[in-house]
Amino acid sequence: MKTILETDQDFICNIDAPCFQMLTSEEVELIRAGKTQVFFRKGDNLSKQGAFASYVLFVITGLAKQYIEGDSSKSLNLRIIKPGEFVGLSAVFTKNIFNYSSVAITDCQVYLIEKESIASIVQQNGMFGFNIIKRYCEQNVNLFDTLRNMTYKQMNGRIADTLLYLDSHKNQIPEIFQLLSRKDIADFAGISTESAVKLLKSFEKDNLIELHEKDIHLINYNTLNEISRKG
Amino acid sequence: MKTILETDQDFICNIDAPCFQMLTSEEVELIRAGKTQVFFRKGDNLSKQGAFASYVLFVITGLAKQYIEGDSSKSLNLRIIKPGEFVGLSAVFTKNIFNYSSVAITDCQVYLIEKESIASIVQQNGMFGFNIIKRYCEQNVNLFDTLRNMTYKQMNGRIADTLLYLDSHKNQIPEIFQLLSRKDIADFAGISTESAVKLLKSFEKDNLIELHEKDIHLINYNTLNEISRKG
DNA sequence: ACATAAAAATGTTCTATATCAATAAATAAG
DNA sequence: CTTATTTATTGATATAGAACATTTTTATGT
Numbered sequence: 001m002k003t004i005l006e007t008d009q010d011f012i013c014n015i016d017a018p019c020f021q022m023l024t025s026e027e028v029e030l031i032r033a034g035k036t037q038v039f040f041r042k043g044d045n046l047s048k049q050g051a052f053a054s055y056v057l058f059v060i061t062g063l064a065k066q067y068i069e070g071d072s073s074k075s076l077n078l079r080i081i082k083p084g085e086f087v088g089l090s091a092v093f094t095k096n097i098f099n100y101s102s103v104a105i106t107d108c109q110v111y112l113i114e115k116e117s118i119a120s121i122v123q124q125n126g127m128f129g130f131n132i133i134k135r136y137c138e139q140n141v142n143l144f145d146t147l148r149n150m151t152y153k154q155m156n157g158r159i160a161d162t163l164l165y166l167d168s169h170k171n172q173i174p175e176i177f178q179l180l181s182r183k184d185i186a187d188f189a190g191i192s193t194e195s196a197v198k199l200l201k202s203f204e205k206d207n208l209i210e211l212h213e214k215d216i217h218l219i220n221y222n223t224l225n226e227i228s229r230k231g
Numbered sequence: 232m233k234t235i236l237e238t239d240q241d242f243i244c245n246i247d248a249p250c251f252q253m254l255t256s257e258e259v260e261l262i263r264a265g266k267t268q269v270f271f272r273k274g275d276n277l278s279k280q281g282a283f284a285s286y287v288l289f290v291i292t293g294l295a296k297q298y299i300e301g302d303s304s305k306s307l308n309l310r311i312i313k314p315g316e317f318v319g320l321s322a323v324f325t326k327n328i329f330n331y332s333s334v335a336i337t338d339c340q341v342y343l344i345e346k347e348s349i350a351s352i353v354q355q356n357g358m359f360g361f362n363i364i365k366r367y368c369e370q371n372v373n374l375f376d377t378l379r380n381m382t383y384k385q386m387n388g389r390i391a392d393t394l395l396y397l398d399s400h401k402n403q404i405p406e407i408f409q410l411l412s413r414k415d416i417a418d419f420a421g422i423s424t425e426s427a428v429k430l431l432k433s434f435e436k437d438n439l440i441e442l443h444e445k446d447i448h449l450i451n452y453n454t455l456n457e458i459s460r461k462g
Numbered sequence: 463a464c465a466t467a468a469a470a471a472t473g474t475t476c477t478a479t480a481t482c483a484a485t486a487a488a489t490a491a492g
Numbered sequence: 493c494t495t496a497t498t499t500a501t502t503g504a505t506a507t508a509g510a511a512c513a514t515t516t517t518t519a520t521g522t
Binding site for chain 3: 181182183193194197198201
Binding site: 123 | 299301302305307321324325326330331350353354355356357358360361363364365367368369370371372374375377378379381382383421462
């Protein structure tokens with residue numbers, strides 16, 4: 001599954017991710033000592049819900065999607081993971097268990113960083129800790145949002161939501177929709193694949209979106225936002 | 232609504248909440264300088280989803296429930312807030328807006344702490360930051376759990392879950408069930424009040440629980456756990 | 463290029479759970 | 493103590509959305 005491409009040499013040095021800038025050289029050294037670079041091929045799991053986690057993942061290049069799993073083949077997609085983001089941070093601070101699964105939707109270069117390195121730097125470098133908390137906070141805000149969507153909105157609103165969310169990545173990732181199947185989109189909206197397909201068609205009929213093979217163009221943002229709000 | 236009972240005198244000193252033990256005396260002073268003690272009466276809102284938040288709440292005594300709101304009269308209860316817990320921590324690190332509402336279910340003594348105090352202490356005291364992150368993490372884990380429950384479980388599992396969750400507080404709060412209405416319980420399970428009532432009755436008939444006026448005794452923990460797991 | 467598998471598309475049926483309606487019990491108010 | 497107002501309870505009805513079944517399209521491997 002995972003293929004180790006290159007071992008830890010001069011990598012951490014040229015990490016220009018903002019969150020590593022605030023580290024002292026000893027701290028950088030600590031991270032460097034406890035990290036491995038791993039290459040994940042499209043479709044490989046970066047994390048698996050419930051699995052033991054002794055490291056934190058930091059995405060250098062590539063895209064992944066984060067999701068929670070139910071029984072059998074059901075899953076709910078939570079977000080697109082982009083370069084510069086962590087996966088499995090919780091492992092550092094609570095039970096060493098991944099709260100969620102994540103899977104590469106393109107090939108990914110990822111650092112595995114020993115959780116002890118992160119933990120000790122957080123304790124000695126307040127600014128770094130502050131940054132980590134901020135990331136948590138954002139994740140938290142998103143979780144509250146998702147929970148509200150799942151609890152209070154119905155299909156139309158959820159699909160509109162999903163389209164707007166994914167579309168917001170088009171600047172950075174023009175091919176975002178091509179990377180996702182209808183099932184993926186359905187799983188972002190938390191509805192069945194069939195329902196997703198039907199809703200997309202109906203949105204197309206109402207001139208809210210255009211379907212070009214796998215790509216989706218949003219046309220009427222106002223109405224989509226309205227639908228998303230109204231639920 | 233809020234009644235200020237006593238002003239900030241020698242209160243912070245005798246806070247024996249573990250998370251304040253690790254502060255230096257200057258840091259304690261900083262917190263003390265920027266805090267107010269407030270008394271919330273049963274039914275008062277400690278936080279209101281969407282409202283501007285310039286402070287963090289720290290519960291000294293009393294109980295509250297945290298919930299997210301939908302339109303009109305709908306809400307989803309997330310947890311019971313107990314002494315020693317923060318409300319609205321996110322305000323410190325992201326938009327100054329409460330992610331969720333919370334309401335006192337008994338009279339509560341609460342500190343309002345200026346978010347700047349918390350922010351600056353986090354940045355200078357790594358251990359304190361670490362502790363805050365841990366709290367975040369736990370909230371995170373709970374949110375993932377709730378999301379999984381809401382997405383994958385159905386009524387029976389959700390009510391069983393709720394009963395087990397509330398029952399787990401009975402040691403500390405023997406009167407926990409008396410403090411909650413059927414609607415409250417339903418809102419913890421994320422189902423309609425009518426459904427909650429019917430399910431409770433059916434659980435009683437199956438000898439899983441006993442209903443004594445408002446109080447609920449769990450009898451068959453094994454089966455309840457089973458139902459909670461199976462969804 | 464062909465065969466086989468996977469994904470997308472649609473119409474039909476089925477089900478979990480909300481909503482509605484109406485009564486009974488329990489609090490609160492006067 | 494009596495009346496008014498929530499809260500709890502119960503059965504009947506309605507519905508959003510899943511599951512199913514089938515066809516069409518697209519992707520994948522040999």
